[in-house]
Amino acid sequence: MGIKTRSLDLADRENLLAGLDGASVAFLAIAGRGAEDGRLQGLLETLGVPYTGSGVLASAVGMNKLHSKALAAAAGVRAPRGVEIAPTATADEHAVGIEQLLGLPVIVKPVNEGGSIGLQVATTMESLTTAITEHGDGGLMAEVFHPGRSVSVGVLEDPLGAIHVLPPLEAQTPNGLYSYAAKRGTAACDYHCPARVSTETLEDLRRQAAAAHCALGCYSYSRHDFIVTEAGEVLWLEVNTLPGLSRGGNLARMALADGISYEQLVTHIVRGANIDRRART
Template identity: 40%
Template sequence: MKQFGKVAVLAGGNSAEREVSLRSGAAVLQALCEQGVDAFLFDPAEQPLLELVSLNVNRAFIALHGRGGEDGQVQAVLEVLGIPYTGSGILACALTMDKSKTKALWHGMGLPTAAAATITASELSTVDCAALLARLGGKVMVKPAHEGSSIGMGMAHTADELAVALKEAARFDGDMLVETWLSGPEYTVAVLAGEALPAIKVQTPHAFYDYAAKYQDNTTQYICPAELSDEQEKQVRDLAVAAFKAVGCEGWGRVDMMMNSNGQLQLLELNTVPGMTAKSLVPMAAKQVGISFPALVLQILATTLDA
């Protein structure tokens, strides 16, 4: 695979998703090496990105999840260094890392997303939880606006529960997104080179799809094909591609959405560097259309050849 040159797989980092990122990076590295790509693991938490120049790196496969890797910072450094990289550019990464601003953009472009409010850390002591809860339908999901992997998330259907959930989310972020509760089901759609892969239906016995359901338990079910009619499958995929393009994403990513109580799809968030672990969803969707994990990794890396 000489056309790729020397490839640095960026994984680890300092975000709350470090451990997941290291697992993603290890899987990507193995797949690349098995296919003859000259690749190695590079952890920005252990060595400065500027060392990529002295290491004569030709391109980077970004497997960094969360802040410092999925928010445009690493992408900006790689741009300055002139090193092509996988995934979206600086602006799209910075935007989609902020769930509140992404929802606002989607809403402004007429794409469906649940009603929500953003509470800052400075407002915690004065927010009227009862009024906020009533405005958003009586039951809500609280999320740190700049975290992934369901870190710091909590649900609330009383004012006291909302106050607790906000304080928990504030441990991870200065902005907390409070979103109208969606009763499901939940779907996730991978987008690769502008095309949607088959939708995956996510079912968990947990109250919601939290960190344990994603990475620790074996009780979560990932159903692909997603038990949708052909028309519904097309609707889900078309919405994912529209959401992906609306924020300027490129290369690959994953769009998460749920249905509300009326059966209407509502966009949740967009991941510009989705997980690539044994339990990850993008490889599962790719497998449904005959793309093996090694082939998927190579296809993602190939998007850097035109950079």
């Protein structure tokens, strides 16, 4: 494309500002807190530097699994029932409340994390109390644990707002959990694209991914994680507003299965940065 690039590190504050000076586009190949949660997007808006991906609001809401589920649910997207574990009660008290409300097993996970960090499945009151106790500071939630297939769905949106949903990708692991190690390639994981579910379920996944993308106000591209239960129910878990963009990554895998090359995918993302998204946030 004939684009001149330079890499900037968010942790290197001084060089970050100098490096952004005069940049025509900030290509956000970064994830997690401080980068995927609207803070970086806010900085770039303030500096007037166009950037790739979703704007401030969708990034902030998308990073919070409880708020994003509430918004997506309002648009008819189905998600596992879950509750926040606020630091206002003891782990024992929480465990009793969660068991009454959701039953067991549940999955305990951070509200604002990614990469399957800090996920624990609790099948007994004892393991539930331990999971809550072991978790450090920061928001925590519990959700009904639904055994099933872990499926991810990529959504591409062009600058005029036309939505294109990529073929759903299934990550198959021995215990069904798409864990940190499986994501990093250090535990067994087989990928299937399209996911090994019925045509109707594939359609349901695509419809719900598009609905969540729009309900959350995402822009340009997003990746949605689902569980397809043993009964074939499609349950939305979360959005990734800055999903991994490596050549062998999940989004690139789905794009390729749809006949979209890695170069075309990256070009789509770069072109999206030209839109003024301020009106949306």
